[in-house]
Amino acid sequence: MTPPLDLVLKHNLWANQALFEFCAGLEPASLDRATPGTFGTLLATLQHIVSSEQWYIWLLTREPVGSAVNETDPRPLAELRDIVALTGQRVIALAQSDDAERTVTVDGKPWAAGVIYAQLVHHGNEHRGQVKSILGAHGIEPPGVSAWGYAMGNTVASRARA
Amino acid sequence: MTTPPMLRQLRHDVWATEQLIARCRALTDAQLDLTAPGTYGTIRRTLAHIVAADESYVVRLLGALLHEDRLAPSDTVTLDDIARHLGHVKDGVERLFASGKIDGDRVITDTPARRPDQPRFEMAAWVPLTQFVHHGSDHRAQINTVLSANGLEPVDVQVWPMADAMGATREAK
Numbered sequence: 498m499t500p501p502l503d504l505v506l507k508h509n510l511w512a513n514q515a516l517f518e519f520c521a522g523l524e525p526a527s528l529d530r531a532t533p534g535t536f537g538t539l540l541a542t543l544q545h546i547v548s549s550e551q552w553y554i555w556l557l558t559r560e561p562v563g564s565a566v567n568e569t570d571p572r573p574l575a576e577l578r579d580i581v582a583l584t585g586q587r588v589i590a591l592a593q594s595d596d597a598e599r600t601v602t603v604d605g606k607p608w609a610a611g612v613i614y615a616q617l618v619h620h621g622n623e624h625r626g627q628v629k630s631i632l633g634a635h636g637i638e639p640p641g642v643s644a645w646g647y648a649m650g651n652t653v654a655s656r657a658r659a
Numbered sequence: 660m661t662t663p664p665m666l667r668q669l670r671h672d673v674w675a676t677e678q679l680i681a682r683c684r685a686l687t688d689a690q691l692d693l694t695a696p697g698t699y700g701t702i703r704r705t706l707a708h709i710v711a712a713d714e715s716y717v718v719r720l721l722g723a724l725l726h727e728d729r730l731a732p733s734d735t736v737t738l739d740d741i742a743r744h745l746g747h748v749k750d751g752v753e754r755l756f757a758s759g760k761i762d763g764d765r766v767i768t769d770t771p772a773r774r775p776d777q778p779r780f781e782m783a784a785w786v787p788l789t790q791f792v793h794h795g796s797d798h799r800a801q802i803n804t805v806l807s808a809n810g811l812e813p814v815d816v817q818v819w820p821m822a823d824a825m826g827a828t829r830e831a832k
Contacts, residue, residue: 501665501763504785505792512793532697534808597664606828611664615671616818622796623817629797630804634697643797644790648782 502614506592509621510585512642516625517543517578519640528574532634535627542631544568546624547577550584553617554591556601557610562587588617665788666756672795673749675816676709679802680742682814692734695808698801705805707732709798710744716787716794717751719770720761725751729772763788 520528520539528540536542548566555561563580566572597611629639683691683702691703699705711730718724730736730744755761763785773779803813822828 498760499763499785501761501785501788502668504763505665505668505789508789508793532695532804532808534695534804534806534813592664597667598661603828608822608828611662611667612818612822612827614664615667618668618792619671619675619796619816619818622793623800626797626800627804630695630697630801632697634695642793644786644793647789648786 500592502592503589505618506585506589506614508644508647509618510582510589511647512625513546513581513585513621514578515640515642515646516628517574517581520628521574521578523637527635527637530631530635532631535630536624539628539631540571540574541568542624542628543574543577544572546621547581547584549620549624550581550588550617553613553620554584554587556603556613557588557591557595588614663756663760665761666752668792669752669755669788671818671821672713672792673745673752674821675799676706676713676745676795677742678814678816679706679799680738680745682806682812683738686811690809690811691738693805693809693811695801695805698804699798701734702802702805703736704732704734705798705802706738706741707736709795710741710748712794713748713791714744714751715770715772716791717748717755718772719767719782719787720755720784721751722767722771724771761788 520543529538531538536545544566545568548568551562551566563583564576566577566580592614595610597609597614599610600607601610601613602608603613625642629642632639683706686702692701694701699708707730711732714725714729718729725747727747730740761784763783765784766781767784767787768781769779799816803816806813
């Protein structure tokens with residue numbers, strides 16, 4: 498019996514990899530594009546996804562994963578792509594044996610570990626959505642990163658069923 | 660009693676959409692019809708799309724229809740319509756987990772919402788569950804983009820404020 502959260506986290510990893518891979522194929526200048534109402538440039542948003550996943554995992558384990566990403570220090574997309582693979586795999590492994598009710602201290606406040614997992618999932622979906630908005634606003638068809646696409650094993654099916 | 664992690668995810672999803680609806684009640688009709696480049700469409704259409712999709716996921720997972728027909732997104736749908744249908748979703752999510760945890764590997768062979776002319780899809784239960792969570796956050800981000808792009812205050816729909824509101828966190832003594 499597979500816990501559904503396990504698949505949600507696997508989708509998170511898959512969607513990040515699909516999006517980062519897609520962006521790696523763009524003209525480098527495209528990474529500096531933005532659109533009003535979103536987090537920032539395309540690269541800054543991707544970097545924010547990575548640094549946040551590192552932070553969530555640190556909250557859960559007090560251990561770093563990958564080279565620390567500082568949001569004020571721009572990193573090459575290739576590095577971010579490698580790190581987001583590590584964070585995605587780490588959180589999947591963590592969730593398999595973690596207790597969602599375990600207390601985790603965040604800024605001096607006790608939280609259930611499950612809240613951190615929920616935030617990680619929400620955060621990735623939210624900011625990937627912004628990346629897609631930036632792409633769409635600049636006439637670039639974004640890749641499908643829905644669960645349909647993950648289930649079908651490719652990114653074309655998800656667009657057809659969105 | 661331990662809350663199943665997936666139920667926590669879905670409760671957050673419903674809560675976040677409720678927050679957006681509450682925010683949108685302070686908007687004018689004209690503001691509800693605002694949009695921004697790269698997003699799904701107007702705020703009104705996007706909200707209705709989120710809830711209509713949620714209904715389809717819940718119906719598939721429950722194997723039963725909800726209290727009324729699925730919400731039909733349109734340019735005239737009202738926030739009251741959307742909120743009422745989100746209530747059905749909320750109720751359906753709780754019923755889904757009423758007997759405990761869900762087996763993500765359980766194969767769902769069809770949905771009661773399928774029209775006769777539509778193809779039948781078999782899928783593991785984790786697929787609509789994962790899509791539910793992905794889809795809501797994806798489109799709520801678009802609504803926040805539309806709000807911000809038009810100089811309107813977006814809504815913080817992260818898990819943190821929900822946890823605070825539910826008393827799931829407190830100052831450590």
